[in-house]
Amino acid sequence: ESYGKGWIVPFHPEDTQSASEAWNQALATGEVYRVEGRLRAADGSYRWFLMRGAPLRDEAGKIVKWFGTCTDIDDIKRAESEIRKLNRELEERVEQRTAQLRESEQNVRRKLNSILSPEGDLQNLELADVLEEEGVQSLLDDYYSVARIPLGVIDIKGRVLAGVGWEEVCTKFHRVHPQTCQNCLESDSVLSAGAAAGEFKVYKCKNNLWDVATPIVLGGKHLGNLFTGQFLFEGEPFDIELFRAQAQRYGFDESSYLAALDKVARVSKENVNASMSFLAKLAQVLSLSAYGTIKLARALEETRRVNAELASSNRELEAFTYSVSHDLRAPLRHISGFSKLLSEEFGSTLPEEAQHHIKRIEEGTRRMGMLVDDLLNLARVGRKGIH
Structure with missing residues (x-):
């Protein structure tokens, strides 16, 4: 089957043309034949082979035979293919990561401009950008140690920035299961919306516990909420079958889930209203604190900018005074030197009026020299820097 033109038959259809062209080139030139291709078993x-052939010539140099070899290179080819695949995946990941970093850098620049520029747009900011989380967490911890009221600071995307005293039914069940956690996020970001600054909103979360939220507002933008909740109201009928159904729906251990629900606080509406009046004011304090931080940052940036401009002006003044003093000293030396020479050699022969003019020239150059020295002293003061 391989005699004559039959040698081309085992080649993969995609490799037939390149193998045929290489063989024809070898026949036409007498050069060594070398080609890679897939051969059918x-x-x-199909497996990859490296095929090489060399001509055998007679004494006249005429090709009488061809000797060839076939080397199995399938494993090498597969390894090369895998490496190329990994390289492509790596390049794609690098491109994606580079794009993410570029977007992150632009986002950071927008936020810095929003904070530092007097004309910055506060709409670019998120709550985490302006809230000192460790300080707020410490504040919540201290409040909880006295009032024993669960608290949380959550941005409008549902990200918890600080929290304390959360109920076990939330930390071990609702915030752990993917679906109930999604319910929490939707409750924190959607159901909590609508309260004006200084007010609060009472709502039942999608996991059927009561929550209360009061907004944290910066420059008219709602950035997040101060939350309390995870409670049931006193006197409200407790629908145990509802929570049993939730346990079954989400795969919670029923007895453990109901035991956690038994620990949930039962509070009166009067206590909720009294607590939230204070917490609404606390949210306003957090808002004012965040805005004060921005104002301080802008003031510091403006101070830095003014100092930089002043330092630049000072350097320009220093360069100017050095230039002026140098340019003035040379002609002053000439005027002083020639007037002194004129006075010494011809003073006695000059008319009295001429001698008077020479003295005025000498006095003028002396005063001018003092002014030049003062300019140099001013430039030296500039080199001390601005603090």
Whole structure:
């Protein structure tokens, strides 16, 4: 089957043309034949081979035979293919990461401009950008140690920035299961919306506990909420079958879940209203604190900018005074030197009026020299820097 033109038959259809062209080139030039291609095995599968052929010539230099070899390089080819695949995946990941970093850098620049520029747009900011989280967490901890009221600071996307005293039914069940956690996020970001600054909103979360939220507002933008909740109201019928159904729906251990629900606080509406009046004021304090931080940052940036401009002006003044003093000293030396020479050699022969003019020239150059020295002293003061 391989005699004559039959040698081309085992080649993969995609490799037939390149193998044929290489063989024709070798026949035409007498050069060594070398080609890589896929050859079909008896079971119909293909493997990569490196095929090489060299001509055997007679004494006259005429090609009488060709000697060739076939080397199995399938494993090498597969390894090369895998490496190329990994390289492509790596390049794609690098491109994606680079794009993410570029976007992150632009986002940071927008936020810095929003904070530092007097004309900055506060709409670019998120609550985490302006809230000192460790300080707020410490404040919540201290409040909880006295009032024993669960608290949380959560941005409008549902990200918890600080929290204390949360109920076990939330920390071990609702915030752990993917679906109930999604319910929490939707409750924190959607159901909590609508309260004006200084007010609060009472609502039942999607996991059927009561929450209360009061907004944290900066420059008219709602950035997040101060929360309390995870409670049931006193006197409200407790629908145990509802929570049993939730346990079954989400795969919670029923007895553990109901035991956690038994620990949930039962509070009166009067206590909620009294607590939230204070917490609404606390949210306003957090808002004012965040805005004060921005104003301080802008003031510091403006101070830095003014100092930089002043330092630049001072350097320009220093360069100017050095230039002026140098340019003035040379002609002053000439005027002083020639007037002194004129006075010494011809003073006695000059008319009295001429001698008077020479003295005035000498006095003028002396005063001018003092002014030049003062300019140099001013430049030296500038080199001390601005603090």
